[in-house]
Amino acid sequence: DAGVTQSPTHLIKTRGQQVTLRCSPKSGHDTVSWYQQALGQGPQFIFQYYEEEERQRGNFPDRFSGHQFPNYSSELNVNALLLGDSALYLCASSLVGGKEGYTFGSGTRLTVV
Amino acid sequence: GIQVEQSPPDLILQEGANSTLRCNFSDSVNNLQWFHQNPWGQLINLFYIPSGTKQNGRLSATTVATERYSLLYISSSQTTDSGVYFCAVDSLGSNYKLTFGKGTLLTVNP
Numbered sequence: 001d002a003g004v005t006q007s008p009t010h011l012i013k014t015r016g017q018q019v020t021l022r023c024s025p026k027s028g029h030d031t032v033s034w035y036q037q038a039l040g041q042g043p044q045f046i047f048q049y050y051e052e053e054e055r056q057r058g059n060f061p062d063r064f065s066g067h068q069f070p071n072y073s074s075e076l077n078v079n080a081l082l083l084g085d086s087a088l089y090l091c092a093s094s095l096v097g098g099k100e101g102y103t104f105g106s107g108t109r110l111t112v113v
Numbered sequence: 114g115i116q117v118e119q120s121p122p123d124l125i126l127q128e129g130a131n132s133t134l135r136c137n138f139s140d141s142v143n144n145l146q147w148f149h150q151n152p153w154g155q156l157i158n159l160f161y162i163p164s165g166t167k168q169n170g171r172l173s174a175t176t177v178a179t180e181r182y183s184l185l186y187i188s189s190s191q192t193t194d195s196g197v198y199f200c201a202v203d204s205l206g207s208n209y210k211l212t213f214g215k216g217t218l219l220t221v222n223p
Binding site for chain 2: 102103
């Protein structure tokens with residue numbers, strides 16, 4: 001049973017560029033959440049998608065946007081990259097409402113130079 | 114929003130020792146999970162434990178929801194147990210997101 005798959009694993013971008021990160025949820029899960037983890041910190045919630053709609057959003061600017069596809073996979077887009085966007089981006093999947101808990105992928109490490 | 118506090122922030126053990134990690138939270142929760150983050154960044158789910166006690170090998174966890182805390186026990190620690198342990202919760206009022214504590218950095222020396 002495949003877990004949560006994220007791509008790419010590492011990425012280097014220049015300030016001002018745009019980036020798209022991808023996530024495939026665990027088989028049987030229908031909800032995808034995205035988190036940002038800065039070095040030495042705990043993950044911070046960005047947003048959650050269910051039924052192709054954003055259900056809730058954390059304290060992140062509109063430069064962060066997302067999408068969920070009919071097969072439940074998801075993308076995270078970040079526009080106008082800043083140096084401060086450098087972080088590990090984690091995708092988590094779950095059943096709706098977080099029943100039985102969340103499963104995390106290995107993350108995408110984004111470096112903005 | 115809900116607050117999550119983990120203690121201790123850092124813990125250094127000799128291989129074979131036992132340890133207890135604590136997580137306090139400020140509101141009633143719908144979900145509580147313990148994770149181990151490996152050196153490559155992946156969050157490994159250890160326990161989904163909004164209440165009660167569970168055991169998995171050398172690890173066990175207890176959540177006392179009425180008193181708003183959870184404990185993670187590691188027995189006979191091994192060097193491979195090293196890493197950061199996170200407690201994460203979602204509150205009954207907002208079961209769409211996990212709020213993480215700052216983690217406990219565990220170092221197990223041979």
